[in-house]
Each structure stands twice: as structure tokens, then as C-alpha cells.
Amino acid sequence: MMRTNYNVEGGDFTKAGNVASCVKKTLKQLNVNAKIIKRVVIALYEAEVNIVAHAYQGHVTIDIDDQYITMLLKDKGPGIEDIDLAMTQGFSTASAKVREMGFGAGMGLPNIKKNVDELTLESEINIGITLCLKVKLTE
Amino acid sequence: MTIKEIIEVTGAQLICGESNIDNIIEFAFSSDLMSDVLTQDSDQVLLITGLSNLQTIRTAEMADINYILIVRGKAISNDMIRLAEENHISLLQSDLSMFHISGLLYAQDLKPIF
Numbered sequence: 001m002m003r004t005n006y007n008v009e010g011g012d013f014t015k016a017g018n019v020a021s022c023v024k025k026t027l028k029q030l031n032v033n034a035k036i037i038k039r040v041v042i043a044l045y046e047a048e049v050n051i052v053a054h055a056y057q058g059h060v061t062i063d064i065d066d067q068y069i070t071m072l073l074k075d076k077g078p079g080i081e082d083i084d085l086a087m088t089q090g091f092s093t094a095s096a097k098v099r100e101m102g103f104g105a106g107m108g109l110p111n112i113k114k115n116v117d118e119l120t121l122e123s124e125i126n127i128g129i130t131l132c133l134k135v136k137l138t139e
Numbered sequence: 140m141t142i143k144e145i146i147e148v149t150g151a152q153l154i155c156g157e158s159n160i161d162n163i164i165e166f167a168f169s170s171d172l173m174s175d176v177l178t179q180d181s182d183q184v185l186l187i188t189g190l191s192n193l194q195t196i197r198t199a200e201m202a203d204i205n206y207i208l209i210v211r212g213k214a215i216s217n218d219m220i221r222l223a224e225e226n227h228i229s230l231l232q233s234d235l236s237m238f239h240i241s242g243l244l245y246a247q248d249l250k251p252i253f
Contacts, residue, residue, distance in 0.1 A: 017197035042177050045201045102173030102190045
């Protein structure tokens with residue numbers, strides 16, 4: 001198994017996507033099917049943007065084994081008050097700054113869910129969020 | 140259509156990614172919302188957008204989009220060009236509006252993705 005760790009700074013849009021970009025390169029080197037790579041990196045990129053947009057700080061752990069990629073994203077931040085509402089397409093609490101970056105339309109979490117095989121989301125108000133995403137790498 | 144033909148039809152300027160100039164593009168998608176771009180299943184499309192920042196390029200990278208046309212004359216930063224080059228993405232720029240560019244290309248051979 002291969003494990004890599006990354007830090008994500010809240011509010012720093014210049015680096016949003018760096019983790020997904022690294023993971024994309026790794027999966028390409030491992031000759032994973034391009035359609036599966038796209039699902040993984042879109043979910044991861046959306047999740048990374050969520051940390052940058054909403055949290056103060058985040059930590060991402062990527063585990064890759066023969067069959068699965070597991071992406072654990074833990075952030076320190078406000079958390080999510082109503083998870084069901086946050087999973088609803090079109091609901092957003094994003095700031096004007098986030099919207100200027102082309103996000104904040106309330107499509108992130110639903111799109112993450114669409115692209116992964118397993119999703120668990122735990123939230124503690126004013127502490128942060130733990131999001132775990134799993135995608136099968138083999139067809 | 141090739142990038143070369145897209146440039147001829149729209150008068151857009153090629154900012155980087157000259158090696159893709161003869162690649163054939165069949166589909167295009169116009170949007171300023173990157174979340175919308177990330178929900179599309181098609182790749183190898185031309186993205187027509189008025190959003191010009193690093194996340195435009197990042198979004199294209201993740202969505203396997205190799206061609207971006209920035210409309211409404213929005214400025215393109217050096218960081219955007221660097222990231223586009225790193226990912227073999229062709230960047231084009233036009234002063235025309237998104238509607239105008241979309242209309243010109245629709246009238247040619249470019250198809251919508253839905």
C-alpha cells in the first residue's frame with residue numbers, strides 16, 4: 001500500500017487543486033483507466049476546494065492499494081450544520097470570493113457523491129469535518 | 140474543427156499550447172461556473188468561459204479538457220499560462236462575448252455536449 005499526506009490551507013485558492021493534481025499524476029503512472037482517474041480527481045478536487053472555501057486548515061491522506069484509492073480529508077473549520085441540506089444540489093453557504101472562483105453553486109458534495117463508490121461524512125460544529133472517499137481502481 | 144480553424148473563425152489569439160493546433164475538436168461547452176464543468180462526463184471538449192483564473196485551468200486539468208477559450212477579453216495571468224503549459228492545455232483568448240463566440244462556432248461544425 002502507498003500512503004501520501006498533504007496539508008491544505010483554508011482560503012488559499014492559488015493552491016486549490018494541488019493534491020488532486022499530484023494524485024492524478026500518480027494514478028496515471030499506475031496505469032489506472034482514464035475514466036476512473038477522472039472520477040477520482042474530480043471528487044478530490046471538489047473536496048479540496050471545499051476545504052479552501054470553508055475551513056481554516058485541512059489534512060489529506062491518500063491511500064492506494066491494488067484495488068482501491070481511499071481519500072481521507074480532515075479539516076478544522078465551522079463544520080456542516082445540516083448534512084442532508086449540504087448534500088442537496090443548489091444549497092450553498094459559499095462566500096462571494098468563492099463564487100468569483102467559479103464555485104459555490106451548491107454542487108460540490110452532490111458531485112463528489114456521484115463520482116465515488118463510498119462516501120462517509122462526519123461533522124462537528126465549530127471543530128471540523130472528516131470526509132472519507134473511496135473509489136475502486138479496477139474495473 | 141481544429142484549433143487552427145477555431146482561430147480563423149473567431150479571430151481568437153493563441154496564448155499557449157501551439158502543439159495542439161491541428162487537433163480535432165468535436166464538442167464545446169460554454170460556462171463561467173466551474174462546478175458545472177466538473178459535472179460533465181465528456182472530455183476532449185473546448186471550454187468557452189469568461190472565468191479567467193487558476194481554477195479555470197485546474198478544472199480543465201481534472202476534467203481532461205485540453206482546450207480553453209477565454210472570452211470577453213479577460214486577462215490571463217502568467218501563472219495560468221504556466222499551469223496550462225504544464226498540462227498541455229491550449230489557451231485561446233478573444234474580446235468577443237461568450238454568446239458571440241458560441242454562435243460563431245455552433246454555426247460551424249462544433250456540437251454541444253447536450
